[in-house]
Amino acid sequence: xxxxxxxxxxxxxxxxxxxxxxxxxxxxxxxxxxxxxxxxxxxxxxxxxxxxxxxxxxxxxxxxxxxxxxxxxxxxxxxxxxxxxxxxxxxxxxxxxxxxxxxxxxxxxxxxxxxxxxxxxxxxxxxxxxxxxxxxxxxxxxxxxxxxxxxxxxxxxxxxxxxxxxxxxxxxxxxxxxxxxxxxxxxxxxxxxxxxxxxxxxxxxxxxxxxxxxxxxxxxxxxxxxxxxxxxxxxxxxxxxxxxxxxxxxxxxxxxxxxxxxxxxxxxxxxxxxxxxxxxxxxxxxxxxxxxxxxxxxxxxxxxxxxxxxxxxxxxxxxxxxxxxxxxxxxxxxxxxxxxxxxxxxxxxxxxxxxxxxxxxxxxxxxxxxxxxxxxxxxxxxxxxxxxxxxxxxxxxxxxxxxxxxxxxxxxxxxxxxxxxxxxxxxxxxxxxxxxxxxxxxxxxxxxxxxxxxxxx
RNA sequence: GGCGCGAUAGCAAAGCGGUUAUGCACUGGAUUGCAAAUCCACGUAGGCCGGUUCGACUCCGGCUCGCGCCUCCA
Numbered sequence: 001x002x003x004x005x006x007x008x009x010x011x012x013x014x015x016x017x018x019x020x021x022x023x024x025x026x027x028x029x030x031x032x033x034x035x036x037x038x039x040x041x042x043x044x045x046x047x048x049x050x051x052x053x054x055x056x057x058x059x060x061x062x063x064x065x066x067x068x069x070x071x072x073x074x075x076x077x078x079x080x081x082x083x084x085x086x087x088x089x090x091x092x093x094x095x096x097x098x099x100x101x102x103x104x105x106x107x108x109x110x111x112x113x114x115x116x117x118x119x120x121x122x123x124x125x126x127x128x129x130x131x132x133x134x135x136x137x138x139x140x141x142x143x144x145x146x147x148x149x150x151x152x153x154x155x156x157x158x159x160x161x162x163x164x165x166x167x168x169x170x171x172x173x174x175x176x177x178x179x180x181x182x183x184x185x186x187x188x189x190x191x192x193x194x195x196x197x198x199x200x201x202x203x204x205x206x207x208x209x210x211x212x213x214x215x216x217x218x219x220x221x222x223x224x225x226x227x228x229x230x231x232x233x234x235x236x237x238x239x240x241x242x243x244x245x246x247x248x249x250x251x252x253x254x255x256x257x258x259x260x261x262x263x264x265x266x267x268x269x270x271x272x273x274x275x276x277x278x279x280x281x282x283x284x285x286x287x288x289x290x291x292x293x294x295x296x297x298x299x300x301x302x303x304x305x306x307x308x309x310x311x312x313x314x315x316x317x318x319x320x321x322x323x324x325x326x327x328x329x330x331x332x333x334x335x336x337x338x339x340x341x342x343x344x345x346x347x348x349x350x351x352x353x354x355x356x357x358x359x360x361x362x363x364x365x366x367x368x369x370x371x372x373x374x375x376x377x378x379x380x381x382x383x384x385x386x387x388x389x390x391x392x393x394x395x396x397x398x399x400x401x402x403x404x405x406x407x408x409x410x411x412x413x414x415x416x417x418x419x420x421x422x423x424x425x426x427x428x429x430x431x432x433x434x435x436x437x438x439x440x441x442x443x444x445x446x447x448x449x450x451x452x453x454x455x456x457x
Numbered sequence: 458g459g460c461g462c463g464a465u466a467g468c469a470a471a472g473c474g475g476u477u478a479u480g481c482a483c484u485g486g487a488u489u490g491c492a493a494a495u496c497c498a499c500g501u502a503g504g505c506c507g508g509u510u511c512g513a514c515u516c517c518g519g520c521u522c523g524c525g526c527c528u529c530c531a
Contacts, residue, residue: 227531
């Protein structure tokens with residue numbers, strides 16, 4: 001019963017073994033809070049939340065940290081634009097992010113560190129890097145000297161020469177070497193800043209994660225996750241800073257990166273403007289549908305996001321919940337039952353969620369065919385247990401189909417009763433009229449031998 | 458220029474060197490007063506060209522096309 005993880009650093013699938021038995025330390029890069037997040041930002045959250053759920057099942061202690069970047073030039077720009085305090089704007093969007101992610105059934109991480117609360121540690125790490133000869137101060141900046149690290153570039157598998165070959169940016173005059181990156185930069189009077197040995201300034205982007213990991217999780221962590229676009233430069237530079245600051249100690253044992261969410265075959269990104277916010281999608285689809293859509297492909301492959309995908313996800317969930325709705329009893333599955341299931345094994349194989357979903361459907365079919373009571377109960381228990389690991393199917397089926405509006409359903413019941421009477425009276429035209437009336441309002445009626453029930457379309 | 462990923466049936470998406478993936482949609486049937494839900498039936502899919510093999514969607518090589526990173530980005 002091994003968990004297999006594809007490690008970006010080795011470009012291979014590996015058996016996962018935490019550094020300390022029973023304890024897993026995981027860190028995932030969170031958002032820079034200056035606007036609402038888009039569905040591409042949500043993918044790592046859902047993917048690593050799923051991993052978090054699996055890890056919690058497998059290990060006694062799982063410490064999962066996901067940061068909030070609340071100091072950044074983009075935040076400064078957005079705050080300046082609407083004449084707002086940076087901290088106010090950041091706090092607002094951090095709260096919006098929380099709200100959206102909760103809708104996606106993402107559990108709260110164990111730790112949510114904020115960058116601005118770790119500036120002291122960032123300065124300390126920078127000083128350490130300067131004193132060890134890995135960084136230098138120049139014109140109020142402090143830069144990391146990439147040439148001071150022998151194997152810089154190993155995570156993203158590129159050499160310094162190759163990188164600079166394709167460079168599309170002008171080299172800042174204070175850099176000794178074109179590939180050097182900023183640890184600390186000066187702030188103007190009207191910009192937020194912190195006092196430091198190099199004057200008033202603020203941290204470079206990569207530094208915060210290194211400092212927060214060091215503070216909360218230690219020098220070496222088991223898993224570091226994020227989107228593919230973070231491999232270079234963000235994670236490469238984090239690795240450089242941390243390992244150089246810690247005398248070469250391993251920074252991360254397993255690097256994991258999720259593939260992009262695409263729109264029309266192209267990467268969704270804020271700069272391209274082709275993004276869909278989670279908030280916008282939540283107006284039309286439940287968080288669970290969105291989550292299910294994000295899990296419909298294995299996390300490392302690209303995922304083309306479309307209305308069609310959401311519709312298919314909705315239909316699939318309807319059919320899974322439909323099976324669950326058929327049985328009222330619940331039972332907890334034997335661990336052996338879950339652990340020997342194909343879906344569980346699939347999840348342990350580098351989070352093969354499509355295959356796990358496939359088993360959910362097979363279990364639903366088993367329930368629908370309903371010949372043996374014990375078998376049916378087991379199938380339901382397994383569905384719920386697998387669903388729990390993926391963060392789906394945990395809602396009460398009745399709520400799933402009817403929504404939470406129990407108080408305004410009386411009129412539906414009245415119409416159903418009226419239709420029932422019409423049927424008894426053989427007034428089928430009237431009965432169909434009522435069905436149509438409800439249909440028009442998005443209510444679907446389902447007759448069965450036990451009477452008529454309804455659900456939202 | 459360097460590094461990397463992908464191409465599976467209408468759509469989405471997996472495993473696997475030889476035996477039905479799975480879902481959504483469509484069509485036919487059962488069921489129903491009519492529906493819905495459900496069940497049954499139905500798709501030789503695997504970019505192109507070679508090679509290895511008794512046998513390749515699956516391994517190897519080439520080609521074509523698409524995408525990404527090398528700049529802020531999940």
